[in-house]
Amino acid sequence: MRTVIAFVSAVIFFxxxxxxxxxxxxxxxxxFQSKFPAAKDVEWGKESETEFEAEFExxxxxxxxxxxxxxxxxxxxxxxxxxxxxxxxxxTLRTQFGDYKLKVAEKTEKAGKPAVFEAKLEKDETDMxxxxxxxxxxxxxxxxxxxxxxEEKEGDEHGExxxxxxxxxxxxxxKQCQFSSTGKNKFFILQPGYQLILExxxxxxxxxxxxxxxxxxxxxxDVKTRVVEEREMANGQLIEVSxxxxxxxxxxxxxxxxxxxxxxxxxxxxxxxxxxxxxxEKNNHAGLMMPGSVLLGARYYQEVAPDIAxxxxxxxxxxxVLQTPAxxxxxxxxxxxxxxxxxxAQEYKIYAPGIGLIKDGNLLLITYGLHIL
Numbered sequence: 001m002r003t004v005i006a007f008v009s010a011v012i013f014f015x016x017x018x019x020x021x022x023x024x025x026x027x028x029x030x031x032f033q034s035k036f037p038a039a040k041d042v043e044w045g046k047e048s049e050t051e052f053e054a055e056f057e058x059x060x061x062x063x064x065x066x067x068x069x070x071x072x073x074x075x076x077x078x079x080x081x082x083x084x085x086x087x088x089x090x091x092t093l094r095t096q097f098g099d100y101k102l103k104v105a106e107k108t109e110k111a112g113k114p115a116v117f118e119a120k121l122e123k124d125e126t127d128m129x130x131x132x133x134x135x136x137x138x139x140x141x142x143x144x145x146x147x148x149x150x151e152e153k154e155g156d157e158h159g160e161x162x163x164x165x166x167x168x169x170x171x172x173x174x175k176q177c178q179f180s181s182t183g184k185n186k187f188f189i190l191q192p193g194y195q196l197i198l199e200x201x202x203x204x205x206x207x208x209x210x211x212x213x214x215x216x217x218x219x220x221x222d223v224k225t226r227v228v229e230e231r232e233m234a235n236g237q238l239i240e241v242s243x244x245x246x247x248x249x250x251x252x253x254x255x256x257x258x259x260x261x262x263x264x265x266x267x268x269x270x271x272x273x274x275x276x277x278x279x280x281e282k283n284n285h286a287g288l289m290m291p292g293s294v295l296l297g298a299r300y301y302q303e304v305a306p307d308i309a310x311x312x313x314x315x316x317x318x319x320x321v322l323q324t325p326a327x328x329x330x331x332x333x334x335x336x337x338x339x340x341x342x343x344x345a346q347e348y349k350i351y352a353p354g355i356g357l358i359k360d361g362n363l364l365l366i367t368y369g370l371h372i373l
Contacts, residue, residue: 027071028052035073036065073111080105080117088136088293089117090176091252095291096138096298097130098172099123136293168312169300172288174256177249181217181226185253187333187351188290189213190226190246193370196356199325200363205234209363212371218245220258221280238265245278246289253292257302259284260309277305287311290351294318294333302337310339313349322350324358326365332358 024044032039032054039056047053050069057063066074082090085105093102100121109115114133121128131140183190192215199208209232216227225245232240245258259278263270279286284305291298296318303309317334329352337347350359358365 024052025069025071028067028069031067031071031073032065036063039063075111076109078107080107085117085119086134086136087251088134089119089132090136091249091254091291091293092132092136092138092295093119093121093130094173094176095252095254095288095293095300096169096295097121097128098169100128136295138295138297167299169288169298170304172256172286174286177254177256178251179223179247179256180250181224181247183248183250183253185248185255185290185292186353187294187356188246188248188255189356190228190248190255191370192226194356194368195371196358196368197366198357198360198363199366200361202234202362206236207363208233209360211357214243218243220245220278220286223247223258223286225258238268240264242275249292254288255290255292256286257289258286259303259305275309277303277308279304281305284308307341310341311337312339313337316348320350322352322359322364324364324366326358326367329353329355329358 032042036054036056036058039054039058042054042056045053045055047066051066051074052069053064053066055062055064061078061080063076063078065076068074082102082105085093093100097119100123102119103122104120106118106120107115108118116139117132117134119130119132121130126143129140129142130138132138181190182192190213192213194213196211197208198211199206201207209230212229212231214227214229217224218227219225225247228244228246230240230242230244231238241263242260244260246255247258248255257279259281260276262273262276264272264274277284282305287302287304288300289302291300294315296315299312299314301310301312303311313335314337315333316336318331320332320334321330322328322332329350331353333351335349335351337349339345347361348359349357349361352358352365355365355368
């Protein structure tokens, strides 16, 4: 009997405590009603001695709102569907986290601060939370996989450089893109007639690279791409000509790479075609050449042609400064390019705003602009 009485007393005690914790000041209730008049199924909780939180539903969304003890609104969180996310946020998810599946999306608004958007993602055994501002810039990223964290820690301890699951984005939601063969973003220009010329030395060779946006297109699968020709010469002799295929998403200004035809020259004659690939062949698919919204630390595949071409880029600087024969440039984008096909290969490239490529390894920009086709 004493045990039953004690149990009942405990239930009553905790019930009274719970009621006390959710006793909401009239000022808070009035402020909530004024800000969210259409709220339904409201349940109150107490975050702290001076802060109250309401959980409710409004316009088909699950929401929470926080107020201080005086009725001042502090914060609102609301769930969003994928289609309700800003275009630039969707672009970041597609280009930087394309390998992940979106589980939940939320919008957080705080008094006196711009809204942020949180995406809860998953891939295999890895969960990730990414917080972005309205422009799509990542302001916070957190991995929730204990196994992956353990692998990364062990790799760091042994100097093995274990690659994070989210490190290199390889898949992109191209079905959502509205492709055009002409256009530009901040660091990449697909305007017929535009040309870049870079020169420098590689070993004992004097190398010249001419990059020309041609007045030609190439159909790769269902996408009409722009042909960009690269002509490379060493000591005045032509050594390689590649015809690269690009298209730009009109919504996000992401430039995607759909492959290339390659001619290797020796003594004026074609001797090979190593490195050529197209996105609509075998297990290949398009890679991301240049995102419309750059993100420091973003890592993505530019080429996805297994066993042929698997170049990938790591954005290592967004404020680089460089002096070239063509001029002095600031606020430049610097990338580190590697490939799993050649683990020891590494190259740095620098792109200037409104210009494009100004440094490729040891080659520097000497002239740029439109030329007669």
